[in-house]
Amino acid sequence: MTVAALAESACTLLKSIENMEQNKLNAVNIEDTYAELKTVKEIAQHIRDLCELYRNRLPIQNIKQTELPRVLKELQLSQALFVTEQQRRQVQELRTIASKLNKIKVKIEAEWKNYVEVRLSPYFDLHEMVKSLPEVRDQASTLNGLRNQLRHDISVLPLTQNELNTFDRCFEQYKQRLSTLEHLHPEVRTFLQKANNGTATVADITDEVLRWCRQGEHAKAFRIQFSY
Structure with a gap:
């Protein structure tokens, strides 16, 4: 080569x-x-x-x-x-x-979180406001369970139609159980908010609040203390 x-x-x-x-x-x-x-x-x-x-x-x-x-x-x-x-x-x-x-x-x-928060927040606030009422205490376990599930759904996006349907059913049940208290008079709402944080006074017991307290056993759910 x-x-x-x-x-x-x-x-x-x-x-x-x-x-x-x-x-x-x-x-x-x-x-x-x-x-x-x-x-x-x-x-x-x-x-x-x-x-x-x-x-x-x-x-x-x-x-x-x-x-x-x-x-x-x-x-x-x-x-x-x-x-x-x-x-x-x-x-x-x-x-x-x-x-x-x-x-x-x-x-x-993020769009989902905003969507559900806008819809759920008013009911969460209402639930917190009326939680001491007899008709709410009687179903506290169910209401708290529904609220916990809905809070979970705020942060965890449903990925299937079944999961989305479950959210809708849960939300509807939650709304229905609070529906009788959804349209409270503004004066009653103010009174309940103050009663929950311990700042309600005799001045907050307006005629509208007094009329509402006489319905059912609402009056038994609150105490107003006098300080001198």
Whole structure:
């Protein structure tokens, strides 16, 4: 074998090794990119399901019409670079997309929290205000259980239609049990609030409050102390 032939063989072998190394690197890049893409897919599917579940309940039109299409364009660009082999490794790009999708998910969760707090707060306040009344004490265990479940639902977003239906049923039961006390006269509300924190005085017992106290056993639920 001549020196020229030997050199040519060495070059051919070197190119083969380089190709093998490049193929190995491509395989690693493809594997890593695929792993990140799976994460993006899972988050995107989760957001899609949430948008469908809450489409008539939460103000998420901007998310559907603006934010998600913007992220989709970034994903399509990443896909184009990968498919055309301009940039096989799309790990960082996909992580950025996943981060943006997670922020969108957090926005939906925040919208849910605001939605339920606005609706539940008046009933939680009412429950606290009337908790010492006989008709409320008689069902304290049930009311407290419903309230605890609803408080849990404020921070934990229902993910399925069944979970959302359970929330609705729980809220409806809670409202129904407090419904007879929902429209108390403002003077009675003021009196109850002061009675609960121990600041009620004789001056707070207006004619309206006195009339209400004479209904059922309401008067037995309170004591007003005189101090000298």
